[in-house]
Amino acid sequence: MEWLSLFKHYSVLTIKERFQYKLNAILVSLAVFLREGATIAVIYFMLLRFGSINGWEMYELLFLYSYIFFTYGLFILFFTGLRDFEGLVRIGSFDRYLLRPRGLIFQIIVAKVDWFAAIGHGSLGLLLFLYSAFQVNVSWSAINITYCALAIIGGVLIQAAIFLLMASLSFTFISVSNLRQILYWNTRKFAGYPISIFHASIKILLIYIVPFAFVNYFPSQFLLHKTDMAEFPALYMYIAPAVGFALFGLAMLYWRYSLQFYKSTGN
Amino acid sequence: MDTVIECSALKKEFKINKRPKGFLGHMANLIVPKFEYKQAVSDISFRINRGDAVGFIGANGAGKSTTIKMLTGILAPTEGSITALGVHPQKDRKQYVAKIGAVFGQKSQLSWDLPVLDSFYLLQKIYQIPDQQFNQTLEQFTDILDMSGFIEQPVRQLSLGQRMRADIAASLLHKPELVFFDEPTIGLDVVAKEKIREFVRYLNREMQVTVIFTTHDMQDIEQVCQRLIIIDKGRKLYDGTVEGIKSTFGNEKKLIVQFESPACVYSIPGVSQKLKPNHVIEFSFSSDQVAVKDLVQALLAEHAVLDISITEQGIEQIIREIYEKGI
Numbered sequence: 131m132e133w134l135s136l137f138k139h140y141s142v143l144t145i146k147e148r149f150q151y152k153l154n155a156i157l158v159s160l161a162v163f164l165r166e167g168a169t170i171a172v173i174y175f176m177l178l179r180f181g182s183i184n185g186w187e188m189y190e191l192l193f194l195y196s197y198i199f200f201t202y203g204l205f206i207l208f209f210t211g212l213r214d215f216e217g218l219v220r221i222g223s224f225d226r227y228l229l230r231p232r233g234l235i236f237q238i239i240v241a242k243v244d245w246f247a248a249i250g251h252g253s254l255g256l257l258l259f260l261y262s263a264f265q266v267n268v269s270w271s272a273i274n275i276t277y278c279a280l281a282i283i284g285g286v287l288i289q290a291a292i293f294l295l296m297a298s299l300s301f302t303f304i305s306v307s308n309l310r311q312i313l314y315w316n317t318r319k320f321a322g323y324p325i326s327i328f329h330a331s332i333k334i335l336l337i338y339i340v341p342f343a344f345v346n347y348f349p350s351q352f353l354l355h356k357t358d359m360a361e362f363p364a365l366y367m368y369i370a371p372a373v374g375f376a377l378f379g380l381a382m383l384y385w386r387y388s389l390q391f392y393k394s395t396g397n
Numbered sequence: 398m399d400t401v402i403e404c405s406a407l408k409k410e411f412k413i414n415k416r417p418k419g420f421l422g423h424m425a426n427l428i429v430p431k432f433e434y435k436q437a438v439s440d441i442s443f444r445i446n447r448g449d450a451v452g453f454i455g456a457n458g459a460g461k462s463t464t465i466k467m468l469t470g471i472l473a474p475t476e477g478s479i480t481a482l483g484v485h486p487q488k489d490r491k492q493y494v495a496k497i498g499a500v501f502g503q504k505s506q507l508s509w510d511l512p513v514l515d516s517f518y519l520l521q522k523i524y525q526i527p528d529q530q531f532n533q534t535l536e537q538f539t540d541i542l543d544m545s546g547f548i549e550q551p552v553r554q555l556s557l558g559q560r561m562r563a564d565i566a567a568s569l570l571h572k573p574e575l576v577f578f579d580e581p582t583i584g585l586d587v588v589a590k591e592k593i594r595e596f597v598r599y600l601n602r603e604m605q606v607t608v609i610f611t612t613h614d615m616q617d618i619e620q621v622c623q624r625l626i627i628i629d630k631g632r633k634l635y636d637g638t639v640e641g642i643k644s645t646f647g648n649e650k651k652l653i654v655q656f657e658s659p660a661c662v663y664s665i666p667g668v669s670q671k672l673k674p675n676h677v678i679e680f681s682f683s684s685d686q687v688a689v690k691d692l693v694q695a696l697l698a699e700h701a702v703l704d705i706s707i708t709e710q711g712i713e714q715i716i717r718e719i720y721e722k723g724i
């Protein structure tokens with residue numbers, strides 16, 4: 131548990147660091163909250179308008195969306211450092227991480243735990259998730275709750291695996307932000323909807339290439355049993371929570387392999 | 398003697414990705430990347446013993462920092478092997494880095510927005526330094542490095558000299574037995590440089606810390622290091638004592654003679670002449686070709702001489718010539 135105390139120590143420092151610019155710290159939380167609130171409002175009103183999509187009722191759609199939202203909120207708390215990693219590589223600050231006797235991923239995570247963005251994002255995500263979870267027709271049995279919790283962790287790990295892959299690629303390519311924009315952010319836009327409504331190519335993208343479907347669609351199906359699940363293997367619902375763990379494990383292996391390509395900087 | 402670092406045939410080649418422009422270029426690059434190679438270190442081997450203070454010098458781009466980064470485990474050598482403190486710096490990273498310290502003059506390890514002390518406390522946690530040892534070391538460093546005036550100020554408010562001292566302290570809190578300094582005196586004034594040299598000397602002489610030091614200031618080397626390694630274009634050019642370099646490269650001498658009246662000296666084999674104002678002639682020669690005694694005798698026999706002085710090349714000058722001409 132020694133690492134936990136180090137984690138706390140780092141958190142206090144990052145918060146203190148942010149509070150050097152008090153107003154900015156508060157504004158960041160507020161800005162994130164408002165920006166995301168606006169996104170949700172748009173979706174909410176759109177759903178009101180449509181009523182239902184492919185058999186999904188409004189609250190079910192909200193539930194589907196809130197998975198993406200909530201897991202990102204958790205993700206951003208722990209993995210900001212991973213998201214911003216290419217900056218460390220570009221200016222060579224990663225040197226210092228290598229010089230300290232602690233795990234590299236651990237350092238990357240704890241050095242940049244972003245409580246302010248996470249509070250803005252996470253609180254909204256949690257509210258939305260809980261709100262929609264009680265609106266949809268799901269019996270919250272022990273099994274369902276356990277599944278749901280595991281699926282959330284899995285969903286966080288899927289996104290973490292994508293970012294870890296990008297971080298590993300940044301050793302070779304330095305700038306990966308364009309790639310990330312294409313692979314992550316653009317794909318994520320599709321993931322707010324039931325994937326059954328999309329063309330086959332988008333389905334393949336969301337299931338096999340950037341597997342957002344395992345973050346929200348398949349876990350939601352496990353709980354909601356919508357008829358459009360028929361076109362996908364039922365197995366996917368059951369393995370959804372495990373996908374994140376597996377992908378993160380693979381991403382870790384690739385990360386270890388990629389470390390040798392770190393070049394530092396010329397001075 | 399106890400070997401601390403042993404490296405052989407180190408080579409580092411940087412693979413540089415040539416990135417084409419535009420979206421299509423970007424995608425093409427991901428699928429079929431194009432690379433260029435740049436050799437930073439070609440072939441370097443040496444052994445460093447416990448308690449050594451070794452200076453690395455070499456022109457800009459010679460490969461000093463790259464070598465240091467390989468020795469600290471930051472970079473993987475393209476070829477060659479390193480054993481340091483009995484382990485492989487990269488494979489046994491955590492074990493190794495717990496026992497070394499590294500100061501990079503160009504890159505601070507302190508948090509920009511936090512007081513220096515906060516960074517120190519964080520390092521205490523990271524290295525799991527017991528409270529008592531930590532407080533004692535901190536007190537000692539604060540004293541020697543004269544940090545009490547700024548230790549509670551955020552790093553962004555410090556002068557370069559203060560920041561460098563704080564950075565040095567930060568790298569040594571865990572009492573490493575082997576410390577790398579990459580240009581720790583860069584951009585500092587004479588007094589600040591002196592303080593840092595004194596401290597490094599103290600570490601090496603009193604604390605028996607093995608020190609590796611790169612710099613462009615020969616004074617640093619002369620005052621801190623017993624041993625000098627000169628690197629040029631990724632290769633080792635010289636490895637020996639600081640004094641030894643004078644006998645290896647610095648055999649150029651100058652005899653400056655002032656004559657009573659304008660003098661015309663016949664040319665002597667191996668000696669070049671340069672006319673200066675006030676009837677002064679500067680004779681340059683290599684001490685292993687021409688003996689000073691013979692030259693002086695010859696001059697005194699034929700001319701009326703007012704004054705004679707002789708100069709040897711300083712290290713600074715020797716190094717400059719090596720950088721300019723190679724060997």
Ligand SMILES: Nc1ncnc2c1ncn2[C@@H]1O[C@H](COP(=O)(O)OP(=O)(O)OP(=O)(O)O)[C@@H](O)[C@H]1O
Binds near residue numbers: 394455460461464
């Ligand atoms: N990360 C990198 N990527 C590409 N080339 C690099 C990198 N780091 C160093 N180089 C190249 O390797 C060569 C050696 O650089 P290095 O930094 O080791 O020199 P140095 O001896 O420390 O020079 P200086 O005295 O200027 O600090 C240089 O030509 C440099 O351009």
Ligand SMILES: [Mg+2]
Binds near residue numbers: 462
């Ligand atoms: Mg350098």
